[in-house]
Amino acid sequence: MSEPVSDSSPAEGVTEPQNELTKQFTDTEWTTLKELRAKLPDIYRSAFTTEDEEASLRPFDLWGVEIDPVNPTKDARVSVVLIKFLRARELDVPGAVDMLVATLKWRQEFKTDELLSEEFPEDVFGGVGKVFGHDKEGRPVTYNVYGGGLDMKPVFSDVKRFLRWRVQLMEKTIRLLDFEKHDQMIQVHDYEGVSFMGGRDANQKAAASEASKIFQDNYPEFLANKYFINVPTFATWIFWLFKPLLSAKTFAKMNVVGTGVSTVSAALLPAIGEAELPERYGGQAKAF
Numbered sequence: 001m002s003e004p005v006s007d008s009s010p011a012e013g014v015t016e017p018q019n020e021l022t023k024q025f026t027d028t029e030w031t032t033l034k035e036l037r038a039k040l041p042d043i044y045r046s047a048f049t050t051e052d053e054e055a056s057l058r059p060f061d062l063w064g065v066e067i068d069p070v071n072p073t074k075d076a077r078v079s080v081v082l083i084k085f086l087r088a089r090e091l092d093v094p095g096a097v098d099m100l101v102a103t104l105k106w107r108q109e110f111k112t113d114e115l116l117s118e119e120f121p122e123d124v125f126g127g128v129g130k131v132f133g134h135d136k137e138g139r140p141v142t143y144n145v146y147g148g149g150l151d152m153k154p155v156f157s158d159v160k161r162f163l164r165w166r167v168q169l170m171e172k173t174i175r176l177l178d179f180e181k182h183d184q185m186i187q188v189h190d191y192e193g194v195s196f197m198g199g200r201d202a203n204q205k206a207a208a209s210e211a212s213k214i215f216q217d218n219y220p221e222f223l224a225n226k227y228f229i230n231v232p233t234f235a236t237w238i239f240w241l242f243k244p245l246l247s248a249k250t251f252a253k254m255n256v257v258g259t260g261v262s263t264v265s266a267a268l269l270p271a272i273g274e275a276e277l278p279e280r281y282g283g284q285a286k287a288f
């Protein structure tokens with residue numbers, strides 16, 4: 001990685017707002033970021049198709065950060081959001097442009113702006129997903145309990161509803177990121193007590209692959225690390241099924257951990273401090 005650039009580098013002599021995260025950008029990242037910013041009006045025209053050009057160029061709120069396509073340099077957090085699309089495409093500007101257009105279109109189709117206020121039955125989803133605590137670097141942690149003695153039938157009976165619930169959890173976690181110091185999360189999947197005898201049913205498979213695709217295509221670089229815990233040895237093959245669905249970079253962030261509290265805590269404690277780790281995983285936090 002090259003040296004972080006000086007505060008005056010981003011706009012060749014013109015200073016613009018910086019934060020802890022933008023200060024870590026490399027020179028190449030700044031160069032590609034400037035190219036991407038210059039394309040924002042075209043990106044917006046493609047993503048927000050309307051007869052009224054002025055309307056398509058209105059600032060858009062992406063994860064709580066307002067991106068003004070005509071003047072994107074006022075807020076350092078805009079750079080933090082945009083660099084994600086570049087990093088997800090190995091700093092290839094046309095690739096990042098395509099991804100951003102597709103994400104903006106997908107957000108309109110999926111109606112993500114309605115998600116945060118949507119309600120889901122507590123008796124079905126209450127125990128299945130939680131945002132709880134932080135890792136040692138202050139990043140939020142989400143736990144998905146796809147086992148743990150819970151009844152999974154109603155969770156996956158309606159795949160569309162599951163996807164809206166799961167994406168809502170993602171969006172809620174993102175709202176905990178400030179894009180100043182933190183722009184990534186940790187995710188934990190707990191498969192404790194899952195019976196793998198009959199394999200995953202058709203709905204579970206569809207939900208898993210569709211959710212993975214949504215995250216892969218529309219949530220660039222939000223994952224710092226992901227842990228699959230309480231996975232019995234004979235079920236680890238399922239992990240490899242996901243390899244073709246995920247980029248090599250995302251796949252490399254994933255860790256499969258075996259069963260039992262001591263195995264799980266040995267894997268999680270280096271990342272999540274004891275005080276923040278739920279008791280059920282060998283920590284001290286009275287969580288869920």
Ligand code: HEM
Pocket residue numbers: 144146152166189191194199200204207208209211212213215226228231235236237238239242254256
């Ligand atoms: C009945 C058992 C299982 C169920 C119900 C299930 C459910 C899910 C769901 C709903 C997702 C979507 C992504 C998310 O929620 O974050 C997912 C993703 C995934 N699961 Fe499972 N899963 C099961 C078993 C396993 C096992 C045994 C493994 C092995 C480690 C595994 C590995 C993965 C991987 C690698 C992903 C992709 C992660 C991502 O896209 O971020 N799953 N699973």
